Amino acid sequence: xxxxxxxxxxxxxxxxxxxxxxxxxxxxxxxxxxxxxxxxxxxxxxxxxxxxxxxxxxxxxxxxxxxxxxxxxxxxxxxxxxxxxxxxxxxxxxxxxxxxxxxxxxxxxxxxxxxxxxxxxxxxxxxxxxxxxxxxxxxxxxxxxxxxxxxx
Numbered sequence: 001x002x003x004x005x006x007x008x009x010x011x012x013x014x015x016x017x018x019x020x021x022x023x024x025x026x027x028x029x030x031x032x033x034x035x036x037x038x039x040x041x042x043x044x045x046x047x048x049x050x051x052x053x054x055x056x057x058x059x060x061x062x063x064x065x066x067x068x069x070x071x072x073x074x075x076x077x078x079x080x081x082x083x084x085x086x087x088x089x090x091x092x093x094x095x096x097x098x099x100x101x102x103x104x105x106x107x108x109x110x111x112x113x114x115x116x117x118x119x120x121x122x123x124x125x126x127x128x129x130x131x132x133x134x135x136x137x138x139x140x141x142x143x144x145x146x147x148x149x150x151x152x
Contacts (some may be wrong), residue, residue, distance in 0.1 A: 041151075042071045044112040044121065046091050046099060049080035053128040054109040058084040061111065064134045070113075077108065113141050115151045122150050 045061055047054035062084050065072045074085035075095055081088050089095075096103050099112055099121065109128065112121040124137045141147050 040116060042073055042114050042116050043124070044073050044075060044099065044114050045085065046075045046077065046096070046106075046110040046112075047082060047085075047088075047108050048077045049082060050078060051108055055082060057109040057128045058082045060129075060131050060134070061109075064131055064138075067135075068138065073114070077106070113138065113151065118152075120151050122147055 043061070043065060047058070061072065064070075072085065074081070074088035075091035076082075076085075076088035077091045077096070079088075079090045093103055096106055099110065100106050107126045110126050111124045111129075111134070113124050114121045122141050124141065125134055141151065
């Protein structure tokens with residue numbers, strides 16, 4: 001997630017690293033050599049409380065997260081939550097740039113698979129994608145070498 005760049009910046013000047021780090025400390029155990037995929041990866045969900053597609057997608061994401069055991073780190077572009085994610089982190093300009101590589105072409109809802117150890121990410125879905133598509137892209141992210149390498 002170009003989040004590898006996060007490691008190179010001082011934490012005081014990096015709100016993305018601080019937001020993910022703070023959220024992870026609340027939910028994730030310390031990394032170990034025998035980490036399961038559920039412990040190594042998380043889901044970054046970027047949405048707007050005013051977006052009807054985000055409201056439609058949130059229950060699908062909740063089901064997907066339960067099936068995979070992956071934690072969800074919800075980021076709201078307007079600072080407000082959804083019924084399924086009532087207390088999101090704020091998707092600041094830095095966070096948006098980290099995931100989208102710009103602030104001018106932002107699509108939501110958006111879901112990213114994040115390696116919690118190094119903060120690298122791949123996109124799992126943009127828009128209101130069905131559960132079957134999430135399962136397919138998640139499986140591909142963990143099995144296809146050219147995609148998996150982006151998380152390493």
